[in-house]
Amino acid sequence: MLINFELRFFLLKTNFIVFISVCLLRAFLIIHDCSFIFAFDFSNIFMIDTYRHKGLRKKLVEQIFDKGISNSSVLDAIGRVPRHLFMDSGFIEFAYRDKAFPIGAGQTISQPYTVAFQTELLDVKKHEKVLEIGTGSGYQCAILLELGAKVYTIERQRELYLKSRALLTKIGYKPYFYYGDGYAGLPKNAPFDKILITAGAPEIPQELLKQLKIGGRMVVPIGDSKGQVMIAIDRINENEFKKSEHGYFSFVPMLKGRQ
Ligand code: SAH
DSSP states (O other), X not given: OHHHHHHHHHHHHHHXXXXXXXXXXXXXXXXXXXXXXXXXXXXXXXXXXXXXXXXXXXXXXHHHHHTTOOOHHXXXXXXXXXXXXXXXOSBHXXXXXXXXXXXXXXXXXXXXXXXXXXXXHHTOOTTOEEEEEOOTTSHHHHHHHHTTOEEEEEESOHHHHHHHHHHHHHTTOOOEEEESOGGGOOTTTOOEEEEEEXXXXXXXXXXXXXXXXXXXXXXXXXXXXXXXXXXXEEEOXXXXXXXXXXXXXXXXXXXXXXX
């Protein structure tokens, strides 16, 4: 009887100490703004898309709309693609912030607004043949596929090529994947209705212009490591191209060769 009483007292005391410790830890994390720790989840490991993710995505779409993206097909596509699955981090809050994020191999998944901006500017229509340079995480590629395009995507970093190919295939997206130097394009599959370059090029890649259909459009950020100007190039006929400028952006550089 006495032992039983001592045991119960001991358990009660232990529970109390654990409870107080958890309270103190939570208070510490809140005071020091470590709130993101509570947001850690394993959904991107188990490929889950929950109502919470959908809610965060809805807010992201609203933010992008407020920043000036009005094409409803593009906004719907952003609302459908589970961006958290394209990031290594388990911190889902980051996935639905309008920010670029590291994806490994020194590269980044583009900021959602930038993805939306480039996609809107590209003016993608259903069944169009689109060449994407820089598969990266595969997120932009998924957006193009959601718009009904037939997508050919090239990545020069083997690690990212393998990773995004595995991920996109697993979640049901079916582009044509290529590991290679995007500067060369895909002459065997040309011409393309649209060409999208998702890395900052020092100048307009001439080989890719040749692979653009007459009436087609290329979107490419041109500049150096300090920043780039978004350029749209429309092919008028065999020799004539019309160029327009669409503001400043910041991309990782478009590099030559493979790695
Ligand atoms: N579209 C990507 C953006 C990734 S960042 C996404 O949605 O996540 C740009 C990518 O372009 C990087 O992965 C980089 O390795 C790749 N890249 C840079 N130069 C390239 C080239 N010459 N050919 C193919 N890919 C290139």
